[in-house]
Amino acid sequence: MQEATLDIQLKTLPASPGVYQYYDKDGKLLYVGKAKNLKKRVTSYFTKNHDSYRISVLVKKIKTIRHIVVETETDALLLENNLIKKHQPRFNVMLKDDKTYPWICIKKERFPRIFLTRNLIKDGSEYFGPYTSVKTVYALLDLIKGLYSLRTCKYDLSKEKIESGKYKVCLEYHLGNCKGPCEDLQEEQEYNENIEAIRQIVKGNFKDSLTRFKKQMVEHAEKMEFEDAQRIKEKIQVLEKYQAKSTVVNPKISNVDVFSIISDETHGYVNFLQLSHGSIIRSHTTEIKKKLDESDQELLELAIIDLRQRFGSKSKEIFVPFKVEVGEEIKITVPQLGDKKKIVDLSVRNAKYYRQERFKQIKIIDPDRHVKRLMAQMKKDLRLPEEPRHIECFDNSNIQGTNPVAACVVFKDGKPNKKEYRKFNIKTVEGPNDFASMEEVVYRRYKRLLNEGQPLPQLVIVDGGKGQLSSGLKALDALEIRGKVTIIGIAKRLEEIYYPGDSIPLYLDKKSETLKVIQHLRNEAHRFGITFHRQKRSKAALDTELDLIPGIGEKTVVELLQHFRSVKRVKEATKEQLIEIIGESRANKIFNYYLSKKEKL
Structure with missing residues (x-):
């Protein structure tokens, strides 16, 4: 019966400009919106398949639709703004009105x-x-x-x-x-x-x-x-x-409002500059919390109406970075060149700086919010099915084909979790073979996690392009977990990100936080792998020299290296220098060992 009532409400909506209000079964206001055509706009909520989880939740809760018809779209904008500020509906962006300005x-x-x-x-x-x-x-x-x-x-x-x-x-x-x-x-x-x-x-x-x-x-x-x-x-x-x-622009630019927006997954940051005779007489940036994955255009339109009302602006022209609809009485200009474009760019810069400052403050005041925002941004940028709270990155190290090893680093909530880092000696691959080595270590890592009942990561990154990615994918296929974790490859040269089955790489903005986290993972994996490789090479070098001398143990080797600093200096040391460090008996064995080698030469 309720569905039929809702259906009738939709059918009887007018095709006029106005404001619509959604209420739940308890009569609580959920959302306020504006429309050029009420019937077309409201009906779209119930006929589309929504990608956004939050919009889907909103639609399920709607039981009653009310509307207010107005003369023009400008009236609808103003009414929507006033109703949002008065009632603060759960699914609307938050428009704050601070009345304590001087x-x-x-x-x-x-x-x-x-x-x-x-x-x-x-x-x-x-x-x-x-x-x-x-x-x-x-x-x-x-x-x-x-x-x-x-x-x-x-x-x-x-x-x-x-x-x-x-x-x-x-x-x-x-x-x-x-x-x-x-x-x-x-x-x-x-x-x-x-x-x-x-x-x-x-x-x-x-x-x-x-x-x-x-x-x-x-x-x-x-x-x-x-x-x-x-x-x-x-x-x-x-x-x-x-x-x-x-004065920042041409003095002829007078009585103009400038608006711009920078946004991420959770918030929009709108900057407002007011110009008079080429001078900025006001600059204000506001933060808007998203509720229903609103577009930049939707957020900016709301903010323009709100800020102009709040600051009593009567300017007849607005400069913006893209087209917006805020009523027929106001001239909208999207500058492409010259002084007008410079002032819009300045507004964008102000919004970016404000966002950066807010991030710094949030990291200190509310680290959980920062993590949530970062995870949401990475999910969107990398087209992931879920937030990458647990990421693992693999890197191979085999300089000149010697001592092949691999490293796996683990990030939780975008930060290194060093106690979970793992290093691997390559066991099944003969000689330098990056692809086979990658397949081996990925298989071994997740075989162990599965055997121990440990949680799998949401994202696996392999350091390398299509070849390494294919090798990692083979390991996931062998373990039958291909659909359970997402795997991508990052190529070093141009920071290209490869996906399975897609020959065209993804290029992220060089300044994006997502790319910075991925680069941090890759660099950590490389550093950790190189360190392990050096340790192996050093041990191998010792094994071929001092550890092979009969009657000389590990403790003696450590004493000699602590004093002489290298195997070469031990070789060149006199018998008296050796006796002074390790005693006559062991000194004779080492001295005679190297003496016999010289005689053979």
Whole structure:
């Protein structure tokens, strides 16, 4: 009966723009979404086979569908954003709204004060912001204070009270920070001209103030008022220095919002830059947690609406790295060249840096989250059926065909687990044969794990290309575990990753974390194998020399090598030097052994 009810709801949906809401059997809101065509969008949830596990879970829980029809797609975007923030449904991305950002206030009063505030009062005052950094606000206020003389007192400077002589100038006047409007020492028109100039600076327009100061400087110089001219010149330098720090693109690019996104398996990181007169007047990056494997386009569209609402942006144009749909009233530009492309690239760089910083913080604060994210990323990048929590990597070492050995290193949750490293002497292969050696060690490793009832890894990596991969695959086939573990090969030259039955290798991004983990595994296996190979070669070298001398045991060999450091130096030592280390009897045996060898030559 419930299925029929759901079916009827789907059939009766309108083909109009709007917002849809999914509820479970208990009437709890699960998900809010927007659509150009409600009927088409909602029906797609129930007619497609979803690759995403989370979407499949959502669809199974849906028992009731409600919808709100709106006039335009823009209205749908705004309504969706507001409903998500209000109800925080389980399957929607998390949009956080922090209302504690600082603002710059120009108070609505005679001789307006300018100050930082976190409270917006609807009394007609002007508020600029919000700013994402208090430091930015203080820097701006310091700049303004250095350029213009403004009052800081809270007096009611009405005309009547000033004329009645109610107020007296304070210390700020004597310090030169205020021109004394409280005693009618500054004209209201001059003060308001300064306020207008400040208003433009806060908006990112420095041109008017610079022009005004340069004109004043010339006037003072013409009147021989060089101290005043120098004072104005210093203000110009301060303003130009501040402008140079904030101007990053062509000054003609004005009143534009720039958005970009970087994402991984679990989160999206959206950067927002606001431009005015070629200056960045705001930069903010937000983290969005994915719930239903949302695409970058879906996340960015949600974030654009949310951030523009949060920061009160009225810009009519948006620069983005790819096409988005955020309403017909806003012009969407995807720059390909020039200054516009540079500013989008800068936004992307900001998002990347933010993501890197978050990773560093997460590793310290929440290592489990870092591991989960890394495992999810590796599963996606390597097209694995499950997360590779347990990975093993094999490497062969047989320099110049001597002492063939192999190494197996083990990583758990992306990190080395050295106590589980294993080394192998090649037993069944004669001479240097990498392929046969690989088949032997892979077979021996997993034969033992199966016999001991130990868990198999989710991923096996062999160091080498198609040949080594085929050899490893033969071993898995022989043990009948081919489908139970995934095996891949990594070729050294171009970091190509090979899969069984696929002649075309996979190339991962050189900066990807997945490739870094694989390279770490390969390098560890190589290091571990080379170390073991050196140990074998060293022992073999000793066996052919000192260990073959009759009457000389292992302890004596160790004593000699600790002192002389090499077999060659033992050969060249005098009988007296040998007696001093190991006594006369054993010294005679070694000395006579090498003497007889020289005589034969």
